Amino acid sequence: xxxxxxxxxxxxxxxxxxxxxxxxxxxxxxxxxxxxxxxxxxxxxxxxxxxxxxxxxxxxxxxxxxxxxxxxxxxxxxxxxxxxxxxxxxxxxxxxxxxxxxxxxxxxxxxxxxxxxxxxxxxxxxxxxxxxxxxxxxxxxxxxxxxxxxxxxxxxxxxxx
Numbered sequence: 001x002x003x004x005x006x007x008x009x010x011x012x013x014x015x016x017x018x019x020x021x022x023x024x025x026x027x028x029x030x031x032x033x034x035x036x037x038x039x040x041x042x043x044x045x046x047x048x049x050x051x052x053x054x055x056x057x058x059x060x061x062x063x064x065x066x067x068x069x070x071x072x073x074x075x076x077x078x079x080x081x082x083x084x085x086x087x088x089x090x091x092x093x094x095x096x097x098x099x100x101x102x103x104x105x106x107x108x109x110x111x112x113x114x115x116x117x118x119x120x121x122x123x124x125x126x127x128x129x130x131x132x133x134x135x136x137x138x139x140x141x142x143x144x145x146x147x148x149x150x151x152x153x154x155x156x157x158x159x160x161x
Contacts, residue, residue, distance in 0.1 A: 026087020064132025
């Protein structure tokens with residue numbers, strides 16, 4: 001993309017076939033994984049949707065951790081972020097199922113459970129995201145310290161490789 005001149009690349013140039021295939025394959029696997037978990041651990045009747053809650057919160061954690069590695073630690077790559085972040089985790093976590101579950105709870109008069117689903121998912125997802133970012137950055141800082149102690153001082157970060 002040419003940001004300096006204000007001219008954007010054509011959509012065709014930005015959407016490379018390999019990247020689209022990585023997103024599609026990741027989406028296929030992520031959606032299948034979520035569906036398998038919902039089948040293995042179905043919500044009882046109109047009870048709290050624990051499986052959707054766990055999927056979305058764990059997805060927020062893994063996405064934050066993954067993005068620390070992809071953007072700050074690993075060397076640049078074309079396919080990891082589209083496959084894992086956009087495709088797999090985008091399909092694994094799901095806004096629509098979260099809202100359908102909330103609507104189902106509201107429709108059956110379970111207002112407290114619906115509110116718990118909405119606000120609990122938001123706060124737990126935010127906490128999981130922060131935890132993923134912190135763990136990713138602490139892991140990287142620990143690796144740098146260990147390398148320095150072992151006398152293997154090297155440049156860290158994708159921008160120095």
